[in-house]
Structure formats: C-alpha cells, structure tokens
Amino acid sequence: MREQQWVGIDVCQKYLDVYVRPKGKLFQVSNNEIGITQLVQTLMAIQPELIVLEATGGMEINVAIKLAEAGLALAVINPRQARDFAKATGTLAKTDAIDAKVLAHFADAIRPEVRQMSDESSRQLEDLVQRRRQLSEMITAEKNRLRGKTNLIQSNINEHIEWLEKRLKEIESQINKAIALDDNWRQKMKLLTSVPGVGEVVAITLISSLPELGQLSPKSLSYLVGVAPLNKDSGKFRGKRRIWGGRAKIRCVLYMAALVAVRHNPVIKDFYERLINQGQLKKVALTACMQKLLIFLNAMMKNNSYWQPPLIN
Numbered sequence: 001m002r003e004q005q006w007v008g009i010d011v012c013q014k015y016l017d018v019y020v021r022p023k024g025k026l027f028q029v030s031n032n033e034i035g036i037t038q039l040v041q042t043l044m045a046i047q048p049e050l051i052v053l054e055a056t057g058g059m060e061i062n063v064a065i066k067l068a069e070a071g072l073a074l075a076v077i078n079p080r081q082a083r084d085f086a087k088a089t090g091t092l093a094k095t096d097a098i099d100a101k102v103l104a105h106f107a108d109a110i111r112p113e114v115r116q117m118s119d120e121s122s123r124q125l126e127d128l129v130q131r132r133r134q135l136s137e138m139i140t141a142e143k144n145r146l147r148g149k150t151n152l153i154q155s156n157i158n159e160h161i162e163w164l165e166k167r168l169k170e171i172e173s174q175i176n177k178a179i180a181l182d183d184n185w186r187q188k189m190k191l192l193t194s195v196p197g198v199g200e201v202v203a204i205t206l207i208s209s210l211p212e213l214g215q216l217s218p219k220s221l222s223y224l225v226g227v228a229p230l231n232k233d234s235g236k237f238r239g240k241r242r243i244w245g246g247r248a249k250i251r252c253v254l255y256m257a258a259l260v261a262v263r264h265n266p267v268i269k270d271f272y273e274r275l276i277n278q279g280q281l282k283k284v285a286l287t288a289c290m291q292k293l294l295i296f297l298n299a300m301m302k303n304n305s306y307w308q309p310p311l312i313n
Contacts, residue, residue: 005046008103009039009053010096011060019100020046021108026097036063040070048072050114052107054079054099061123068117075112082106118211121182126208128175133249135168175204191300194307197261197268197293202253206297210250214301221298225250227291251290258289267309268293 003022010017011031016039019026027042029035043051051067051074053060060076067074086092086102106112118126142161146154179185185207192203206213212224222228226246261268268289275285300307 002047005048006104006107007043007048007051008100008105008107009051009063010099010103011053011056011063012096013059015096016063017096017100018042019097019104020048021101021104026100031059031063033062036066039063040066040072043067043072044070050075050107050111052077052103052112054082054103065117073114074117075107075114077103077106077112081112085110115212121178122208122211125175125178125185125204128171128178129205129208130249132168132171132175135164135171139164139168179204179207187304188301191304191306192297195261195293195297195300196265196307197257198297199257199260202257205249205253209247213298216298218295218298221294222291225254225294227251227254227287227294229287254290254294255286258286258293261293262286262289267296 005023006021008019008021014031016029016031016035017026018029018039029039051072053064053074053076055076055078064074064076082099082103085106086094086099089102089105091098091102139161142157142164146157149157179189188207189200189203192198192206193200210225212221216224219228224246226248258268262272263269271292272285272289275288276282280288296307299305
C-alpha cells in the first residue's frame with residue numbers, strides 16, 4: 001500500500017522551501033521557471049495526497065498554476081490559518097523551513113478543500129477589477145486632501161484627480177470589453193444585475209473574485225465570504241454572534257448592494273424591516289441582508305435563473 005504523503009511549500013520572492021511529510025524530506029528550489037519545473041517533476045514522482053501553500057500577495061501564483069496544471073491536489077490557504085495552526089501545535093519559531101513543515105502538517109491534519117485555480121482570462125479580469133478599486137480609493141483619498149489646502153496645492157491635487165479619473169475610465173473600458181468578449185461572463189452579468197440592488201460593479205466583482213458562486217452550498221459560501229455569524233458561547237455564557245474572516249472585498253460590495261436593496265428590493269426591504277421590528281440593531285439587520293442577498297445570488301447562479309421574487313423568497 002502506498003504511503004500517504006503531504007507537502008507544505010513556503011513561498012518567498014527568490015525561493016520555495018518544500019517539506020514532505022511524513023518522510024521528513026526538506027529541500028529548496030528557486031522561485032522561477034526552472035525551479036518550479038523541477039519542483040513539479042519531483043512532486044509528480046511522489047504523488048502527494050495534498051499540497052498546501054499560503055497566499056503571499058501574488059508570489060505564489062506561478063507555482064500554484066503549474067502545480068494545478070500538472071493535476072496535483074493543491075490548496076492555497078490564508079496565512080492567518082497557518083500561523084494560528086503553528087501556535088496551536090506549539091511551533092512558535094518562524095523560519096522558511098519551519099513554515100514549510102507547518103504547512104505540511106496543516107495539510108495532513110486539517111486537509112483543506114482543494115479548489116480549482118482560475119484560468120488566465122479570469123485572473124486578468126480580477127487584476128483589472130482590483131486596479132479599478134485601487135484607483136477609486138486613490139481618487140477618494142485625493143478628494144479628501146482638498147479640504148483646508150491653499151489654492152496652489154488644490155490645483156496640484158485636482159490635476160492628479162483628473163489624471164486618476166482618466167486611468168479609471170481606461171480600466172473600466174478594458175473590463176467592459178473583457179466581459180463583452182466572454183459569453184459566460186456576459187450571461188452571469190445579466191443574471192446578477194437582474195437583482196434590484198446589484199449593479200455592474202458588484203456583479204463584476206462577484207464574477208472575478210468569487211468563482212465559487214453557484215458551486216457551493218449556502219452555508220459554505222456564507223462562511224467563505226465571511227457573512228455567516230459565528231457563535232461565541234462557553235458554558236452558560238452566550239456571547240454575541242459576529243462575522244469573522246472571509247473575503248473582505250466581497251463583503252464590501254455586498255454591503256453596498258445591501259444598502260441599495262433595503263430601499264429598492266421588496267424582498268430584502270421586507271426582510272430588513274422585519275428584523276428591525278424584532279429589535280435587531282441596524283448593523284446586524286444589514287449584515288443579515290448581505291447574507292440573504294448572497295444566498296439568493298448563489299441560487300440564481302446555480303440554477304441559471306433570473307431574479308424572480310415569488311419563486312426565490
């Protein structure tokens with residue numbers, strides 16, 4: 001019987017530290033095309049049950065893509081998960097080699113779900129959407145800096161705002177062209193924007209940054225995004241339920257969609273008012289609306305159906 005093996009990969013800019021459990025084998029390759037090719041060949045030979053690496057601001061993308069293309073089981077996890085796991089197992093020291101060993105142990109003990117890597121066009125769309133968000137934030141920041149400044153500085157800031165707005169329009173044009181050229185994305189846009197409260201920005205963000213929409217159960221998706229309230233109870237103590245973790249950028253656009261929906265979407269509006277009448281705080285009620293809206297969108301994507309309140313509610 002073949003022995004099960006688990007692999008942890010610590011990613012940095014120049015190197016990939018790799019640990020194979022339970023063999024205890026530790027090795028290092030360069031984080032470039034040659035090193036990644038060597039790594040893929042080595043792991044293909046041993047066929048591990050699961051490979052785990054952390055999301056490290058994009059440095060992990062190349063190796064993750066190559067491993068996934070080779071058909072190897074791969075999970076990219078949040079660094080906080082790995083660090084919390086290390087502390088829980090008494091591993092307080094932190095080096096690249098130790099981190100690789102922790103990730104291999106995490107793969108063996110926790111066995112996180114393997115999710116399919118996005119294709120090249122999806123990653124490009126996500127980059128465009130992220131850049132759009134960055135430009136919008138910079139424009140807002142510059143507008144906030146106008147207050148109380150002299151005319152000379154205001155002129156300088158206004159010039160920068162004008163330049164940023166031009167770049168923003170260019171990015172938005174690229175996003176629209178990308179959506180228009182893809183039949184699948186175009187259909188998803190039509191489905192999502194059929195919901196009162198869901199505009200183009202929300203829909204594009206969901207398409208690019210939440211490919212699991214329509215693929216997971218409502219409960220799993222709520223936990224993935226971070227809109228599912230988590231218990232905080234111990235013995236007789238009953239703490240307040242709070243949302244935690246998940247994908248912050250998805251929660252941001254869901255929040256904006258929920259703000260619009262509680263005014264213009266009859267189903268969400270009735271749900272919100274019912275919670276308020278029951279004594280819920282507005283913030284709590286709005287969070288519940290975010291989750292409900294996400295569940296609706298998930299069902300629509302799963303069934304490839306447009307917004308139909310009598311059938312969905």
